[in-house]
Amino acid sequence: MSIGAQAVARCQAWRHPPFSDAPDGLSRRYLTPAHRAAITEMTGWMEAAGMAVRLDAAGTLIGRYEGTGSKTLLIGSHIDTVGDAGAYDGTLGVMLGLGCVEALAAKGRRLPFAIEILAFGDEEGSRFHSSMLGSRALAGTLASVPEIFDAAGVSLAEAMRGFGLDPTQLPLAARARDDVLLFLEPHIEQGPVLEAENLAVGIVTGIAAQTRLKVGLQGMANHAGTTPMHLRRDALAAAAEAMLALEEIALEAGIVGTVGAIEAFPGVSNVVPGRVSFSVDLRAPTEAVRDAGGEQFGKVLQEICGRRGIVAEVQTVQSLDACYCDAAAQKLLAQAVATCGVAPFYLPSGAGHDAMSVAALCPVAMLFIRCLKGISHNPAEHVEVQDVETAAQVMLAFFELLAGQ
């Protein structure tokens, strides 16, 4: 069985109990029995490949395949999932790393650096309302266990103790910078770009800078039958104009802007909406480009609202800086991709990943794998075995290129 076929088969098997806490539909949340089952099976595979295995204080499973040098290449992603999840988000990256090490071990090949496969236990934040706990602990940016609770009221510290982890030991999960060469995260794209480009894999340039806004528009509610168009202060019409302006700004700047949520008040068919609130999600490869888009949107919004007699209030809900993938690693990945007969293609990631957190520790690189229609966080998530095998071959080629430096 090829590395790709093996990785896909393992992800598929993990869709069901005991690797899922739900009888139907995959749900593998942090520090649950399904998480434990996954750790146990993964430990067996790692040990069979001659790796030294340990669980760090944050519940990240780490398998180490020794090299001839002192530095370490970290490879990994997360094995937790959202509710009713797909099989590949996160997990596939871990399986690919494991498969590559198994291939090296089978040939007795040792590289001038060690490889560690990391299986983070929490990236999604689907159990506690905080995400990337594993990768943040690794990077040393999570100094202590936050006081957060799951839906059943269990605290994170309590859940850790129940899992055999000592919350007071969390700082020990932080890695020493000097030991680490690079963090490589293989991951499904969760978007439609590679499919549209007809490419199996792509090289990630960075993870987008993101801003989330909440926009409130106050106009005047009126009778839909008795208020002439020119005497209206229709908050929803103003919102419509603002949404199209956002779309145009994003298209022109080559970034993404989304209105995902909207509410109109009073929200009945025969009343002109007096108040509307809607969300804005703006992402760009750099903070500067994102901020320019945001400023442009703010200006256009004020112009629209001034003209329509609407009062606009814009609130910044969240603002995340961009994370840049290591330039040298991108170049090396491109060489490796070309070696496998695929045209090197660079793309930014609009979604957040563990690599964002690990970037606080060391240079990071990401390899995206094409997925069907970009569907993710959904049981319909799908990858082609051939694409996964291409990713595995790219990774092996990348190891050799890195070894040659």
Add this chain to the structure above:
Amino acid sequence: MSIGAQAVARCQAWRHPPFSDAPDGLSRRYLTPAHRAAITEMTGWMEAAGMAVRLDAAGTLIGRYEGTGSKTLLIGSHIDTVGDAGAYDGTLGVMLGLGCVEALAAKGRRLPFAIEILAFGDEEGSRFHSSMLGSRALAGTLASVPEIFDAAGVSLAEAMRGFGLDPTQLPLAARARDDVLLFLEPHIEQGPVLEAENLAVGIVTGIAAQTRLKVGLQGMANHAGTTPMHLRRDALAAAAEAMLALEEIALEAGIVGTVGAIEAFPGVSNVVPGRVSFSVDLRAPTEAVRDAGGEQFGKVLQEICGRRGIVAEVQTVQSLDACYCDAAAQKLLAQAVATCGVAPFYLPSGAGHDAMSVAALCPVAMLFIRCLKGISHNPAEHVEVQDVETAAQVMLAFFELLAGQ
């Protein structure tokens, strides 16, 4: 006290118990104790003015002031209200009719036609989910009592019996056509046009033809971060474009088009909306103009959706024909308005009124009275006494013009 001041004072007094069923805020629903209290007081006023008073089988209070001829001029509106209502919607028209008859009676003036003041008990439909029960019974278009229930599960027939009405007698509420000259309904505008025109009263040309649509747009839900703008099928962006198109169509045609309700699914900030549904309310002076607007909207919607990869489904929820006010009566009202020193101004009604139902029986006319900012169905509903007095003088002048014919 002037007729106008008296009418306003009576409306104000009826804002409170026993004329309201709510201790705070006006609520006078069909066949309730508040309705009974209003009927009792109104009966006293009518009898004091020398009118013969009866309650018809639908609970409409009718006071008859005899004339010298055999025909009857009907004047009236409704005395029921929505919840937390204003004082004037409906009720003011009845008080104005009553006040005019009181003025005639005080002078011993008999006209060549009788005048009947009608106080309909249900126009709003705020107790049962069917409206204009009183005026429909009068027009003979409500043959039997519909099987409908209020929020407490009381049937309409049961409520009628509890009020001393016999549901089986409902057909007897229908008026003979030959007896009736015209129905005149004085009513607050419930819109901002007369205020914008700086006019106390206006002559209604008709009640708008109305269409209510429900539009469903099906696109594709996608990750807001990973889906480039050009690969999206954003149902909300399509809806935004459709809303602006509707606004433009209405502005150009001089009609009104409103999107009052909208829902986006899944409705979260980081997902491109895959599905949207919204309401469309379209009103125009004639069915032809309304239908032309509707067809134009449908075409533009298809164009927008075709271009954006969206499937649109349009459902007609309701379609009401226009009601035209009698041309001769409009002319006579205009003369009467001019007599009172006001420039005759014609305007359509975007809202429905009892006159719509009575139009099945006889010619109808409506006189609109300016109200503050067009606010209605709201405790802030307000009219100026001077405007109401102008309306009273217009009505008295109208009687004399009608008498002279």
